[in-house]
Amino acid sequence: MVGAGHAETQLEAAALVAPRAATGPVFAPSEEARFVEAFAPYTDPAAPLDQTGPANAATITPAEPEATPLGSGNASYYGRRFNGRRTASGEAFDMTALTAAHRSLPFGTRVRVTYPRTGRSVIVRINDRGPYSHDRLIDLSRAAAEEIGLIAQGHGTVELAVLDS
Template sequence: MNQKHLFLSVVAASILAGCSSSSSRYDLDDDTAPKAPISVEHIEDAIPQYEPYSLGGNSNYTLRGNDYEIIKDPKGFTEKGQASWYGKKFHGHLTSNGEVYDMYSMTAAHKTLPIPSYVKVTNTDNGKSTIVRVNDRGPFHEGRIIDLSYAAAYKLDVIKTGTANVEIEVITVERPSAEHKVQKLPSYRIQVATSKYEDRSRTLAEELSQKLSVDSFIDSNNKTHRVFLGPFNDYKLTQEALEQVKLLGFDSAFIRKHTATK
């Protein structure tokens, strides 16, 4: 294990251990939505894909006197219960596997599913569904089975009610074969902004490319010009770049997956 992975594992373990304090991150009474929320209508569902399980956040653990055993084979896993959500209070903090929590990404927390996992969540109160990527632990309130990011909760109409009755279903993506890897080359792009002004879009793309030392390009269609960064071949590196973009003030930036056939 290299030093970076060791650090992330230790940090993630300390986050989880800290959950039992009186000011637990899972006591959502103090959590809030953003004061001036950006629109999340354009944010796409998480895109299920094969990912190796994280080094951090996947060990069995004990919390508040309860033992939790991580599910080794989640294929076909379903569960019914209540969903809650977490937002501004934890935005920018580390999740259980060492990633940075982004309330505008389609993510979630679960007590025992392996990290990362992809889950279809259906609000059985209104029939709305979405897909999220589990990268955190929680919630630890009785009856609650999943904690949704602000964006995911918004799409399922859970923000106003705080909780909702849901059914979750794990989406399993098998590890691609060597032949499959040759035929299809997945990559990731960060959509930063959309404008009707091509010259401004190109200027922005060039400035971001220089500041972040990444490639950029413009996608123009029907007089609409979208600024993209990438492509990236590594999802984690894409997430790190996304955090840098958001620190520059582009809160609505998000990741898009692209698969090109070789």
């Protein structure tokens, strides 16, 4: 009996080492095939894009640049009549760009203009001199005035802050 038990153990061990023959050829997928299969959901143009991101992903909000308040004053805008004319900085005025005219700020200065009446803000780049009306602090391009909702009134009191960057 001892011999019979030993033979059964050897048969079981042999089965573990040499698995039974499969009914057909067994192919291991190539590295490329596994890659294609793994990334198919991301490369299939018909597959809907998952734009939610991981459940634990933090929403990254760009940091607001530091700003130095300049105070408040009247703002107006200029547009169609001046479009294409040269500004004091030498560039052509583009009423669709987010730019502005200020009497003394250096060209290229970025200024956040906030219109308290609507609560909206826009960041403009100073590229011109003016306004030439004594009761105005800044002249905005038409696009900047639209951003903050100043178009209907034509002018209004705004708050200015120079962006430090």
